[in-house]
Amino acid sequence: MNCIKCNMPLENVYVCPHCGHVDKVAKKIIYSSNWHYNQGLAKAKVRDLSGAVTSLSQSLKYNKRNTDARNLLGLIYYQMGEIVAALSEWVISVHFQERNNIAADYIQAIQNNPAKLKAANKVIQKYNLALNYVQENNADLAIIELKRVVNMSPTYIRAYQLLGLLYMQRKQYAAARKVLMRAVKVDRNNMTTLRYLKEVNRLHGKPEKNQHGRKDEFMQINDPNPIVIEEGSGQNYADYNTGFLSFINILIGIVIGAAVIWLLIVPSITKTKASEYNQAVVEYSAQISERNKNIDDLQTQITELQSKLSKYESTVGDTVDDAGASEQKLIEAIGSYLQNNLQDAGTLIAEIEPAAITNAQEKKIYNIIKEATKSSVTETLYANAKDSFDKKDYVAAIDGMTKVLRMDDSYSYAVFYMGRSYQMLGDTGNAAGYYKRLIQSYPDSDLVDDARKYLNQLGDTTSIDPVDISGSSDNSEDTGSDNSEDNSGDNADNGSSDNGDGSEE
Amino acid sequence: MINFEEELKKFKPSLEIDQAEEAIYKNDLRDVTDILEDMMKEVKVASGNKRF
Numbered sequence: 361m362n363c364i365k366c367n368m369p370l371e372n373v374y375v376c377p378h379c380g381h382v383d384k385v386a387k388k389i390i391y392s393s394n395w396h397y398n399q400g401l402a403k404a405k406v407r408d409l410s411g412a413v414t415s416l417s418q419s420l421k422y423n424k425r426n427t428d429a430r431n432l433l434g435l436i437y438y439q440m441g442e443i444v445a446a447l448s449e450w451v452i453s454v455h456f457q458e459r460n461n462i463a464a465d466y467i468q469a470i471q472n473n474p475a476k477l478k479a480a481n482k483v484i485q486k487y488n489l490a491l492n493y494v495q496e497n498n499a500d501l502a503i504i505e506l507k508r509v510v511n512m513s514p515t516y517i518r519a520y521q522l523l524g525l526l527y528m529q530r531k532q533y534a535a536a537r538k539v540l541m542r543a544v545k546v547d548r549n550n551m552t553t554l555r556y557l558k559e560v561n562r563l564h565g566k567p568e569k570n571q572h573g574r575k576d577e578f579m580q581i582n583d584p585n586p587i588v589i590e591e592g593s594g595q596n597y598a599d600y601n602t603g604f605l606s607f608i609n610i611l612i613g614i615v616i617g618a619a620v621i622w623l624l625i626v627p628s629i630t631k632t633k634a635s636e637y638n639q640a641v642v643e644y645s646a647q648i649s650e651r652n653k654n655i656d657d658l659q660t661q662i663t664e665l666q667s668k669l670s671k672y673e674s675t676v677g678d679t680v681d682d683a684g685a686s687e688q689k690l691i692e693a694i695g696s697y698l699q700n701n702l703q704d705a706g707t708l709i710a711e712i713e714p715a716a717i718t719n720a721q722e723k724k725i726y727n728i729i730k731e732a733t734k735s736s737v738t739e740t741l742y743a744n745a746k747d748s749f750d751k752k753d754y755v756a757a758i759d760g761m762t763k764v765l766r767m768d769d770s771y772s773y774a775v776f777y778m779g780r781s782y783q784m785l786g787d788t789g790n791a792a793g794y795y796k797r798l799i800q801s802y803p804d805s806d807l808v809d810d811a812r813k814y815l816n817q818l819g820d821t822t823s824i825d826p827v828d829i830s831g832s833s834d835n836s837e838d839t840g841s842d843n844s845e846d847n848s849g850d851n852a853d854n855g856s857s858d859n860g861d862g863s864e865e
Numbered sequence: 866m867i868n869f870e871e872e873l874k875k876f877k878p879s880l881e882i883d884q885a886e887e888a889i890y891k892n893d894l895r896d897v898t899d900i901l902e903d904m905m906k907e908v909k910v911a912s913g914n915k916r917f
Contacts, residue, residue: 361898389897424896444880448889481882488878495873522876529869559867 361386372425393423400432409436409517409547427457434463440547441516443480475603483513490522499526510539515546517553524556533564686716690726697729705729706737710763730767738767742774754781772802776811788818 362369363376363383370376374387400415413436419429434449447470450463458464470477486509493502506523509516520543527536537560543553693708709730717723745760758781764774779794795811795818802808880888 361902385901386898389901392897420896422897424894424899442879444882444885444888447882447885448892451885451889452892452894477882484879484881488881491876491878494876518876518879522873525867525869525872528867556867 372423389422390426393419393426393429395419396422397426397429397432400429400436403549404432404436406548407546408549409440410550412436413440425456427453427461427463430456431461431463431466434466438466439515441483441513441519443477443484473603475606479512483509483516486512487516487519487522490519494522494526499530502526510542514542517543517547517550520546521550521552521556524553524560528556528560528563533560536560537564686712687722690717690722693729694725697732702733702736703740706733706767707741709733710737710741710767712766714766734767738764738771741767742771745774746777749777749781752784754784757781758785770802772798772805772807775802776805776807779811779814783814783818792818 361383363379363381365381366376366379368376368378370383370386372390374383374390375381376383396415396419400412400419403409403412403415413433416429416433416436419426420433423429430449430453434446434453437443437449438446447467450466453463454461454467486505490502490505490509493499493505503523503526506519506526509519510523513519520539524536524540524543527533527539537557540553540557540560543550544557547553689708689712693705693712696702696705696708706729709726712726714723714726717726741760741764745757745764748754748760749757758778761774761778761781764771765778768774775794775798779791779798782788782794783791792815795815798805798811799808799815805811
């Protein structure tokens with residue numbers, strides 16, 4: 361519409377912004393539009409949504425650029441579950457007034473929540489599906505779908521009305537009344553709803569008054585753009601598909617998954633690892649004990665071998681020492697013998713251990729010197745040994761008597777005093793051996809009786825074999841039966857003097 | 866007395882979201898001002914025809 365004076369366009373105003381002319385027709389039109397807007401707003405405040413829609417539509421018929429009326433109409437459509445109609449009104453509103461228009465925010469809010477938009481579209485599709493079922497005379501399926509629809513969108517008036525009508529058709533008047541009453545709570549003066557309710561009451565009778573005095577479930581917010589909010593009803597539809605709730609759901613799922621892993625899988629893995637670890641420990645322990653055992657065995661073997669080695673070393677050393685000393689003494693004896701000093705030569709020969717001489721030539725020389733010096737040395741050696749016995753130096757006596765027996769193994773007195781010395785030292789075995797040797801080898805000796813007496817004193821040691829004097833075999837080979845003759849002579853010479861000593865013991 | 870068949874026929878399918886654009890274009894946006902302008906145009910046209 362243009363100003364009748366300056367022909368400038370008048371958009372949503374009745375005073376020309378260019379010439380200031382007041383257009384009376386435009387003023388009446390705008391006033392009428394605003395009056396219907398106020399009527400619509402008042403009806404919306406008392407939840408007369410259908411009446412509000414009528415008034416607001418009338419307002420827009422007068423002035424299509426009445427942004428407040430169009431925005432409120434969109435809100436009421438949205439409240440009634442008519443999403444597409446609401447979006448249409450808001451888009452047109454933004455088309456007429458791009459700036460300072462809250463409809464842009466409403467559109468933005470819907471576009472930013474695609475999940476909710478998808479859910480709303482799903483509600484519409486289900487309603488249309490239910491309507492198809494109705495047209496196909498399949499009321500049962502239609503009722504099922506409509507129940508889902510009103511559950512998902514509790515303010516969808518058309519769904520309530522259709523559901524109520526289907527219940528009425530099936531003569532389920534209580535259910536129909538219940539559904540229609542919910543529709544009335546959303547939209548108080550909807551003519552269709554009220555007509556259906558009236559028909560239900562006519563067919564089924566009026567329901568009893570609510571004696572619990574329940575508070576109205578709806579609350580009106582005092583706002584220039586009123587939005588009706590429905591308070592807690594258990595069957596109200598709630599959208600849980602927002603982005604934040606999706607994130608929360610994913611987070612809860614992750615936490616539950618982690619808890620399941622922690623409670624079920626981790627203990628199993630830990631148990632398996634512990635079992636493997638224990639098995640490994642047992643195996644390693646067995647290996648360690650086996651190796652310790654081997655080490656002990658090897659240590660024992662080392663100890664034994666070391667002891668054997670030291671023994672062999674000492675034996676070899678002694679043997680070498682004995683052999684060396686014997687050779688030295690033999691050389692000295694040869695020297696003395698060549699100087700015709702038979703006493704010294706014999707003494708040195710008596711000190712040599714016959715077994716230490718292994719060389720045949722040396723042994724021959726040893727025997728030659730021994731035979732040559734025996735007569736002149738034996739008595740002296742016996743006297744020295746007897747002197748040691750008398751002095752109760754039995755070790756020296758044994759050493760001396762051994763030398764005597766080396767020079768003359770048939771020297772019966774030396775045999776007897778060997779026995780006596782051992783007996784005095786407590787070596788009853790050797791003592792008995794020498795006594796038995798004396799008794800068996802020299803039965804005619806005047807010391808035999810004494811030997812028997814001492815042998816009896818020794819008791820159970822009489823069974824021990826007679827002692828074999830080292831080197832005696834060599835002597836017997838060389839000397840033959842001459843020794844026994846010499847021995848008897850010695851016995852006769854020395855028997856009387858020594859017998860007394862022996863008997864005294 | 867309600868005629869159920871007739872009442873059921875009154876229920877029409879709702880428009881889905883992807884049909885919003887179509888609904889906007891179909892919306893009749895003519896208001897009283899538009900009607901008055903049309904009337905004035907017609908008046909002008911009629912008066913013009915009378916002059917010539």
